[in-house]
Amino acid sequence: MRALFAAPLGADFWKLWTASAVTNVGDGITMVAGPLLVASLTSNPAAVAGAVFAQQLPWLLFALISGVWADRLDRRRLVVAVNIMRAAALATLAVAVASGIASVPLILAVFFLLGTGETLADTAAAAFVPAIVSEPLRPQANSLMYANFNVLNQFAAKPLGGWLFVVAAAVPFAVNAVTFAVSAALIAAIRAVGPPSPTTSTCSARPGLGAEIAEGVRWLMRHRLLRTLAVTMAVGNVVFCAAFAIFVLYAGQRLGLNEVGYGTLLISFAAGGFLGTLAAPALIRRFDAAPLLRLGLLIEVALHVTLALTRESLAAAAMIVVFGIHTTVWGVVVTTLRQRDVPPAMFGRVTSVYSFLDLGGAALGSLSGGLVATAYGLVAPYWAAAIAMALVAAAAWRPLRSATLKPVPAG
Structure with missing residues (x-):
């Protein structure tokens, strides 16, 4: 620090x-x-x-x-x-x-x-x-x-x-x-x-709101790497929020935790995020963006598989800490890539598309998680999330190879 x-x-x-x-x-x-x-x-x-x-x-x-x-x-x-x-x-x-x-x-x-x-x-x-x-x-x-x-x-x-x-x-x-x-x-x-x-800067030069929104969406969709990251994040939020919408029930019924234990387990997310904050700059310098992003997708799969299989709170907490590290490192990498590649005049619109996909995915996931758990059991959302993220990782693996934060040589 x-x-x-x-x-x-x-x-x-x-x-x-x-x-x-x-x-x-x-x-x-x-x-x-x-x-x-x-x-x-x-x-x-x-x-x-x-x-x-x-x-x-x-x-x-x-x-x-x-x-x-x-x-x-x-x-x-x-x-x-x-x-x-x-x-x-x-x-x-x-x-x-x-x-x-x-x-x-x-x-x-x-x-x-x-x-x-x-x-x-x-x-x-x-x-x-x-x-x-x-x-x-x-x-x-x-x-x-x-x-x-x-x-x-x-x-x-x-x-x-x-x-x-x-x-x-x-x-x-x-x-x-x-x-x-x-x-x-x-x-x-x-x-x-x-x-x-x-x-x-002047009213006469401004197109309509719809046209400007569409311009931002088109720019993002034409950028292969940022498009891949945006869609990956949206799908990841759907399955993560579906799984964690019932996390309080999962912690009590599967891990056997009381209210205090549940609160302590939630601290694991913050602990991992803090460790990720400390580690992110050094990891980016050592490994660059592509391997960190690819590893992050594997960690997403591992989180859901671990939670679907384990009944031990310590195993769940350890995996959540690792996941917390990943989410911060992933966020720093993606934010830095976006800051580099998005033109300043379009930064607000492209950022808003990311936010819309982020929170739209989270809302859909939160609504669906309880329904899946009710129909198929508490671990079903975690298995579904693991399968979905494995498919996302396979689809994103090749596009992510172009991700780099290393300086591009002149000429």
Whole structure:
């Protein structure tokens, strides 16, 4: 980790990284506190699940449109404006909770606004690293950005969110409002993000939204490597989320874990992600992209086979740690490849197609996992995922051979 922080990434990157760190803490806090707040108002399972779905739905509705606006507008100003809007929405919710007038419809509306803002801010912010970090240093920069999610969002913030909710139900949302305000100030201080493309800077030069979305989709579909990675990720999310939609039942009934054991098992994902953050830059330098991506597909297959076969929690946890390492290394590699190959003027649209495939696959998987398990048993989704990923690995093996992050010789 010291080597990562020692990289000469520049002041603008560290402002971006700090902004990402504070928002990841805030998001993780709200991820826990939101369902707790709904559950304190109603025992309706649909309402509790709706608190999560309300924040996911905008990705399915607006991801592709957000990509267009991220390419049309000044990206730095867009992220600042969205973060101020999210801070205001959360502050409103915090005041409503403190005043005792919060309702389920209000909570769902606020969470829908947060998710809508996320589609815009995350899509626009994806273009920051290639704008402010030189290409040789991007694996380190991307690893540090992944560290914020793995360590702060997935590990540290969640117990903090539960504790703050116990202190006072309004506090987690007030804290998250502050994190978005701080992030907006930090992003506003970044100087090195380029302006929007001159070809889309005036209203008279802009084609319609549909035409711009189609342009981004066509560009991605014509790039063999990135197309392969996007489709692979989409299928991987379908089968992974199908298998892990019933993971709490799997942990209890197959592994014999109680609630504490289940929570401890989930930490394995964060532990693997943290190790992947430390290892990714060195692995990329040593092995390059193609072998790491191919190995990652084999690890995906091995995860599902292991979980389908084992009844030992330690074996499951060990495999999940390995999988967590893989997901971070895979993410750093794919993000760095995309930053290198996608033209800056199209970065928002291409990124939005990735996000749409990612979250669309996750939604389909989450819906289908319970149905498969109900019909065929708890291990059926894991066997189905193993078979699907084996087929994906076979189909992607040849296209992935062209993946490289080594400098291309001039001439």
